[in-house]
Amino acid sequence: MNFYCMSLFPDIIKSGFEASITGRAVEKGLLSLTNVNIRDFSPDKKHFKVDDYPYGGGAGLVMKADCVFDAYEYTRDTISRYWGCSEAGNRTRVVYMTPRGETFSQKKAAELAKERDLIILCGHYEGIDERVLEEIVTDNISIGDYVLTGGELAALVVMDAVSRFVPGVLGNDESAYTDSFGDGLLEYPQYTRPEVFRGKQVPEVLLSGHHANVEKWRYEQKLEITKRMRPDLYERYTKG
Ligand code: ADE
Numbered sequence: 001m002n003f004y005c006m007s008l009f010p011d012i013i014k015s016g017f018e019a020s021i022t023g024r025a026v027e028k029g030l031l032s033l034t035n036v037n038i039r040d041f042s043p044d045k046k047h048f049k050v051d052d053y054p055y056g057g058g059a060g061l062v063m064k065a066d067c068v069f070d071a072y073e074y075t076r077d078t079i080s081r082y083w084g085c086s087e088a089g090n091r092t093r094v095v096y097m098t099p100r101g102e103t104f105s106q107k108k109a110a111e112l113a114k115e116r117d118l119i120i121l122c123g124h125y126e127g128i129d130e131r132v133l134e135e136i137v138t139d140n141i142s143i144g145d146y147v148l149t150g151g152e153l154a155a156l157v158v159m160d161a162v163s164r165f166v167p168g169v170l171g172n173d174e175s176a177y178t179d180s181f182g183d184g185l186l187e188y189p190q191y192t193r194p195e196v197f198r199g200k201q202v203p204e205v206l207l208s209g210h211h212a213n214v215e216k217w218r219y220e221q222k223l224e225i226t227k228r229m230r231p232d233l234y235e236r237y238t239k240g
Helices: 010-017 020-027 065-083 086-091 106-112 130-136 152-163 211-229 231-239
Strands: 002-007 032-037 093-103 117-122 139-142
Touching: 002 010, 002 065, 002 152, 010 020, 010 032, 010 152, 020 152, 032 065, 065 086, 065 117, 065 130, 093 106, 093 152, 106 152, 117 152, 139 152, 211 231
Parallel strands: 002 032, 002 117, 093 117, 093 139
Antiparallel strands: none
16 A cells, blocks of 8 residues: 655654554555655745635635645656556545544545555645645545644544555454454453453453353453443444
């Protein structure tokens, strides 16, 4: 899976993505990250301005359509050149990180993971000129009902969750589909050594070696935890 991230702060994206599990997957060639700095596409070659005052007045600055569009064309053409196919770039989905988008979910992560390439667009300031968004964006995604200073942290959340579905990224390919939310329930509790911690014993059934009983116990725990912590998910699960 190849991520192309258009933003004003590529360092945030690089340091977040190239650490830990996703970083290892980059080294293995399972994932790639290409950062495109929108500032490089400013027509203002002196101050590299990428924003301007909003028409109609109001607080803050708006990212200019021309810089974002030129950065997009560059990204699109890079993808086309890579695959030696002029349509490859045109077909690539463009995900815009915005609080007004559809709320991100495990289902959306699994859907996006089916793409070969993905362009992610991060805004800053008071947003991006609407006209360029209308031209290039295919998916608007929010990571929750709150406002961040920019889309970079949200992009990292999406890239991380999508990467977990890419075959080989996790030690065990099954886990992205079987962990929390995969079946609509939260995960069961996990324990490791020591057997007793501050007087608390690991549940007896996990030491029994009886596989069927362990499975049954874990399923019951999933139900119990989901009912207690996320009654909305529990309701959906039990009512179908
Ligand atoms: N940019 C700013 N806030 C955001 C949010 N909640 N989700 C996605 N992108 C954002």
